[in-house]
Amino acid sequence: xxxxxxxxxxxxxxxxxxxxxxxxxxxxxxxxxxxxxxxxxxxxxxxxxxxxxxxxxxxxxxxxxxxxxxxxxxxxxxxxxxxxxxxxxxxxxxxxxxxxxxxxxxxxxxxxxxxxxxxxxxxxxxxxxxxxxxxxxxxxxxxxxxxxxxxxxxxxxxxxxxxxxxxxxxxxxxxxxxxxxxxxxxxxxxxxxxxxxxxxxxxxxxxxxxxxxxxxxxxxxxxxxxxxxxxxxxxxxxxxxxxxxxxxxxxxxxxxxxxxxxxxxxxxxxxxxxxxxxxxxxxxxxxxxxxxxxxxxxxxxxxxxxxxxxxxxxxxxxxxxxxxxxxxxxxxxxxxxxxxxxxxxxxxxxxxxxxxxxxxxxxxxxxxxxxxxxxxxxxxxxxxxxxxxxxxxxxxxxxxxxxxxxxxxxxxxxxxxxxxxxxxxxxxxxxxxxxxxxxxxxxxxxxxxxxxxxxxxxxxxxxxxxxxxxxxxxx
Amino acid sequence: xxxxxxxxxxxxxxxxxxxxxxxxxxxxxxxxxxxxxxxxxxxxxxxxxxxxxxxxxxxxxxxxxxxxxxxxxxxxxxxxxxxxxxxxxxxxxxxxxxxxxxxxxxxxxxxxxxxxxxxxxxxxxxxxxxxxxxxxxxxxxxxxxxxxxxxxxxxxxxxxxxxxxxxxxxxxxxxxxxxxxxxxxxxxxxxxxxxxxxxxxxxxxxxxxxxxxxxxxxxxxxxxxxxxxxxxxxxxxxxxxxxxxxxxxxxxxxxxxxxxxxxxxxxxxxxxxxxxxxxxxxxxxxxxxxxxxxxxxxxxxxxxxxxxxxxxxxxxxxxxxxxxxxxxxxxxxxxxxxxxxxxxxxxxxxxxxxxxxxxxxxxxxxxxxxxxxxxxxxxxxxxxxxxxxxxxxxxxxxxxxxxxxxxxxxxxxxxxxxxxxxxxxxxxxxxxxxxxxxxxxxxxxxxxx
Numbered sequence: 006x007x008x009x010x011x012x013x014x015x016x017x018x019x020x021x022x023x024x025x026x027x028x029x030x031x032x033x034x035x036x037x038x039x040x041x042x043x044x045x046x047x048x049x050x051x052x053x054x055x056x057x058x059x060x061x062x063x064x065x066x067x068x069x070x071x072x073x074x075x076x077x078x079x080x081x082x083x084x085x086x087x088x089x090x091x092x093x094x095x096x097x098x099x100x101x102x103x104x105x106x107x108x109x110x111x112x113x114x115x116x117x118x119x120x121x122x123x124x125x126x127x128x129x130x131x132x133x134x135x136x137x138x139x140x141x142x143x144x145x146x147x148x149x150x151x152x153x154x155x156x157x158x159x160x161x162x163x164x165x166x167x168x169x170x171x172x173x174x175x176x177x178x179x180x181x182x183x184x185x186x187x188x189x190x191x192x193x194x195x196x197x198x199x200x201x202x203x204x205x206x207x208x209x210x211x212x213x214x215x216x217x218x219x220x221x222x223x224x225x226x227x228x229x230x231x232x233x234x235x236x237x238x239x240x241x242x243x244x245x246x247x248x249x250x251x252x253x254x255x256x257x258x259x260x261x262x263x264x265x266x267x268x269x270x271x272x273x274x275x276x277x278x279x280x281x282x283x284x285x286x287x288x289x290x291x292x293x294x295x296x297x298x299x300x301x302x303x304x305x306x307x308x309x310x311x312x313x314x315x316x317x318x319x320x321x322x323x324x325x326x327x328x329x330x331x332x333x334x335x336x337x338x339x340x341x342x343x344x345x346x347x348x349x350x351x352x353x354x355x356x357x358x359x360x361x362x363x364x365x366x367x368x369x370x371x372x373x374x375x376x377x378x379x380x381x382x383x384x385x386x387x388x389x390x391x392x393x394x395x396x397x398x399x400x401x402x403x404x405x406x407x408x409x410x411x412x413x414x415x416x417x418x419x420x421x422x423x424x425x426x427x428x429x430x431x432x433x434x435x436x437x438x439x440x441x442x443x444x445x446x447x448x449x450x451x452x453x454x455x456x457x458x459x460x461x462x463x464x465x466x467x468x469x470x471x472x473x474x475x476x477x478x479x480x
Numbered sequence: 481x482x483x484x485x486x487x488x489x490x491x492x493x494x495x496x497x498x499x500x501x502x503x504x505x506x507x508x509x510x511x512x513x514x515x516x517x518x519x520x521x522x523x524x525x526x527x528x529x530x531x532x533x534x535x536x537x538x539x540x541x542x543x544x545x546x547x548x549x550x551x552x553x554x555x556x557x558x559x560x561x562x563x564x565x566x567x568x569x570x571x572x573x574x575x576x577x578x579x580x581x582x583x584x585x586x587x588x589x590x591x592x593x594x595x596x597x598x599x600x601x602x603x604x605x606x607x608x609x610x611x612x613x614x615x616x617x618x619x620x621x622x623x624x625x626x627x628x629x630x631x632x633x634x635x636x637x638x639x640x641x642x643x644x645x646x647x648x649x650x651x652x653x654x655x656x657x658x659x660x661x662x663x664x665x666x667x668x669x670x671x672x673x674x675x676x677x678x679x680x681x682x683x684x685x686x687x688x689x690x691x692x693x694x695x696x697x698x699x700x701x702x703x704x705x706x707x708x709x710x711x712x713x714x715x716x717x718x719x720x721x722x723x724x725x726x727x728x729x730x731x732x733x734x735x736x737x738x739x740x741x742x743x744x745x746x747x748x749x750x751x752x753x754x755x756x757x758x759x760x761x762x763x764x765x766x767x768x769x770x771x772x773x774x775x776x777x778x779x780x781x782x783x784x785x786x787x788x789x790x791x792x793x794x795x796x797x798x799x800x801x802x803x804x805x806x807x808x809x810x811x812x813x814x815x816x817x818x819x820x821x822x823x824x825x826x827x828x829x830x831x832x833x834x835x836x837x838x839x840x841x842x843x844x845x846x847x848x849x850x851x852x853x854x855x856x857x858x859x860x861x862x863x864x865x866x867x868x869x870x871x872x873x874x875x876x877x878x879x880x881x882x883x884x885x886x887x888x889x890x891x892x893x894x895x896x897x898x899x900x901x902x903x904x905x906x907x908x909x910x911x912x913x914x915x916x917x918x919x920x921x922x923x924x925x926x927x928x929x
Contacts, residue, residue, distance in 0.1 A: 007785060007786055008590065010590070010593075010594060010597075011594050011598075011824050012594075012597065019827075020827055020829050020830060021563075021824075021825045021826075021827060021830070022561070022825055022826050022827065022829070022830030022833070022834075024559075024830070024833050024834060024837060024910060025837075025910070025913075027836075027837060027840055028913060028914040029840055029841055029844035029914050029917070030840075030844060031840050032839065032840050032843035032844070032847075034728070034836075034839070035699060035729075035862035038699050038729050038730055038862060039728060039729065039730065040726070040728065040729055040730045040731060040734070043601075043602075043727065043828050043831060043832055044601045044828065045598060045601060045602070045823055045824070045826070045827050045828045045831060046598070046823075046824050046827055046828070047827045047828050047829070048824060048827065050563060050825070053563060053567075053821070053824055053825055054563060054566075054567065056824075057567040057570075057591065057821060058567065058570070060586070060587040060590055060591050061567070061570045061572035061573050061587045062572060062587065063584075063585075063586035063587035063590070064572045064573065064576045064584065064585055064586070064587035064588055065576065065581075065584035065585070066571055066572045066573075066574075066575040066576040067571070067575035067576070068571030068572065068575045069571070069572065070584075072576075072577065074577055074580075077577050077578075079575075079577060080483075081483050082574070082575050083482070083483060085527045085530065085531070087569065087574075088531065089530065089531065089534050091565075092531075092534055092535060092538050093538075093543055093544065093545065094535070094538030094539065094541055094543040094546075095534055095535075095537055095538040095541065095543070096543075096750075096751075096752050096753055097543045097544040097545075097750060097751050097752070098541050098542070098543045098544070098751060098753045099549060099551050099555055099557065099751050099753075099888065100555050100751070100753055100754030100755075101551055101553055101554075101555065101891060102542070102551070102888060103879065103880075103883065106541065106542040106883070106888075107541060107753075108540040108541065109536075109537035109538050109539065109540035109541035110537070110541055110753050112537055112540065113534075113537050120521060123519055123520055123521055124519060124521070126517070135613035135614065135617065135755070135756075135812075136613065136808070136809065136810035136811070137809065137810060138797070138807045138808055138809045138810065139613060139617070139807075139808075141807065142654075142807055146653065146656070150656070153658060158658075170797075170798075170809075171796075171797035171798040171799070171800075171801045171804070171809075172797050172798075172807050172809050174797075174801040174802035175797035175800075175801060175802060175804040175806065175807035176807040177802065178802040178803070178804075178807075179624070179654070179806070179807055181659055181660050181661050184801075184802040221509075222507075222509035222510060224509055226511065227511055252516065252517070252519055253507055253510060253515065253516065254507075254510045254511075254514045254515060254516075254517070255514065255517050258514045258517065259511070259514055269810065275574040275575050275814070276575070276576065276577045276578070276810075277573070277574055277576075277812075277813050277814025277815075277817075278573055278574075278576045278577070278578065278579065278585070278588035278591075278592075278813040278814060278817065279577070279578040279579065279588070279592075279610070279611075279774065279810060279811050279813030279814075280578075280611065280756075280810045280811040280812045280813045280814065280815070281613075281755070281756035281810070281811075281812045281813075281814060281815055282810035283756075297653065317653055317656070318649050318650070318652055318653035318656075319616075319646060319649050319650055319653060320617070320650060320653050320654075321613055321614050321616050321617050321650055321755075322554055322614050322615060322616040322644070322646040322647065322650065322743070322754070322757070323554075323555065323614075323646070323753075323754025323755060323757075324753065324754045324755065325754070325755055326755040326756040327752055327753040327754055327755050327756075328752050328753075328755065328756050329755075329756065331534070335530050335534070337521070338522065338524070338525045338530045338533070339482055339524060339525060339526075339527070339530055340481070340482070340524055341521060341522065341523045341524030341525070342518070342519035342520075342521045342523070343481075343523075343524070344481050344482065344524045345519065345521070346516070346519075347481045347484055348481075348484070350503045350506070351481075351484050351486055353503075353506045353507070354486075354491065354494055354495070354498075354503060354506065355494075357494075357498045357500075357506060358494040358497055358498055361497050361498050361499075362497070373509075374500075374506060374508070374509065396581070397581075397583070400581070400583060400584055405577075405581065405584060406581055408580075411798070425483075425484050426483050426484065426485070427485070428485040428486070428490070429486065429490045429493065429494060455782075457583050457584075460583040460584060460586075461583075461586055462582070462583055462586060462781040462785055462787040463583065463781040463782045463783060463785075464583065464781060464782055465582050465583070465779050465780070465781050465787045465788075465789045466779045466780055466781070466782075467779065467789050467791065469779045469780065470777040470778065470779035470789050470791040471777070471791050471792055471793075471794075474768065474775075474777050474791060474792060475777055475778040475779075476593075476596060476607050476608075476768070476775055476776070476777050476778075476791075477593070477596050477597035477600045477601075477606075477607070477608065478593070478594070478597040
């Protein structure tokens, strides 16, 4: 059943490529600089096509399976997005072309900046960051630069709730900040007493995911923002869960000073097996001068690139993941204001409906009306079945497993995010599968421990992979 | 609403199950004064309308096919074979997530393992990660990795001025001048040469970063360089741009590089107005646990069958949080897949062939330009497919005239290198026919007259 590696399919002398013949005189190759060998595979075009087509068939994906991966927002990726991103005149341009030859692309970026500002309630947006975590780094670098510009160099502490994504502390550490973890209260909110105690004049700010990773809206969000602002700190919003807030609430209105958007979650650009994403950052008025440049500004009916006066600098080459801008812009235009609100409403409706169906079999971590996702305990009491076993068994029923063992504060977490693009029938089927698995856990736990049974490979030995790493073909 | 399948009956039934009266009632945790803002956005467009709108924007651009392109400088116009779009466009690859569940992600995982394997061979290194954001961020994180390997004892990051200016700017965003972590130096004199940099190596130096071929397209004199760097206990980081050059040239692994990064865009990504591109990131096996980014490794399943998993994850943010080697999570997986398909399609012979086409055509163009009165090819060293030309008129003026003649001219070097007055950086790839090159020569002659 295994697909051979390209190197194993390789036959010396076989080729796939075609190229035009050399139409200029050949120059002498630079002596001493030429490589002796180039050990790449040698396959025909058909072998190549079959190889990658067969590999593709080993994946679960949104186009084939329900993919309720919490925090990852695996909603349908509309096909018009792909068509839009393949309009050659719009995308096959060189990023260093003169601005007068890039007016269409710059206008699209400008319109996307404006739309994101409006959706999230910010004064400015930079599209540059390549992914959510890159947006976080950009955000904390801006917060750091803001305090330093005011002479407050003693501010080095960043507050991060214990329910946060791992990227939050990692991004902060990269910016040279000291991470202070905050506990959550029983209702899944930031513990206000602990927050108040941590707030002083050494605080850079608080990084808050709202709705948080339990899928819960922060009930004291206004008070949290006030508390942080009162000590001179700034509020960072992890926008990973913005899909629950479209047309429902604007983070800028709630008091956030900076937030990254995940165009690959909220705005439906495909995840591509791990990327590319796109992580634009939005900021309030006071952080506007610190945005990474270039950003697109409009002058009359012309668009040009500009760098804000106290910019932290660029965070990558060129403008950002432009191909994702085209897709996200298309998605926003296809929905309009009412459509975006409907996205959030139905994402939340689906999550609460599925929670109601699942709760009798798997206890919910915090019982509240949830937003776009919810977290349950995936272990089955009275058995040795753990969340991982349940997750793997779901595969046999044709479903991609939910996120598991995250957030870290929930025992045997299964984090389920159905998204708005799934039908009631699909949610019913998924809930039935979970109910069946809960029953199997009691009658035939081995079935779960050994799951999945229907895949090209069974559970893989991750310890072996790490102990003796084989990270490339050695043949 | 597009893509939302619910009927009125569905909504009613679902709300009844939940026990709430309306969609609005799902949002009572949201402060009332902020709840349900009116978004000032244009009304929804149909598929037909949005495609019309985007085609209208496209008409305001001048794109490939509308002029002859002699602009490179970090983004390169190369041919993208049909198989790349076809295979990478498959929904099974494009609409899957990071392969956290290996049993249902073997397609992505094996393709990434093959990508890593081909990148290792191309660069002559021992380990490649499963991708970084782009060349500039890969270089910035290579510096962070070198600082980590030298355990924070060394704080000097030495950079050559012949590294892409935007890459050096990105590095300085990651390590700002007031950073406690490190300082970046070496490029204050824009004319500093490799021997000048070697003279600045000391016990404080964590790494020396060079680009080869450098930003001007020149092949650096790297013999003995790694020995000098290592003698000071520092690491040699090489930015290997343009990556296509490795189809022809000795890979950095052969001359002792410790970390090699590159922009993978030439390998099937297309120009895409600057992104998504592909950060290539490689190192030696001994440093793998300090490396940022995801890694795919080979293992076996319970029946002993070969399979692939994400491995050495304790380096990563979701496990190690603030102690991780990097914050990177989402990477550029689909662009790495495009590179894997491109490299397999070109193969051993094809990548060499495309590199040679670039080389010969660029040398033909340089030779012709050198004959033109008023122009001088100022690249002194052997070069790959980019070269410096001193022009008789300011570069922006020259480029405007070229544009009127359907030619996208070179990069104005004076912007970043004030001592290179009226110099531009021209790039020639396999996409430039002899007729295009001859048209460029004729236009230069005409414009300078």
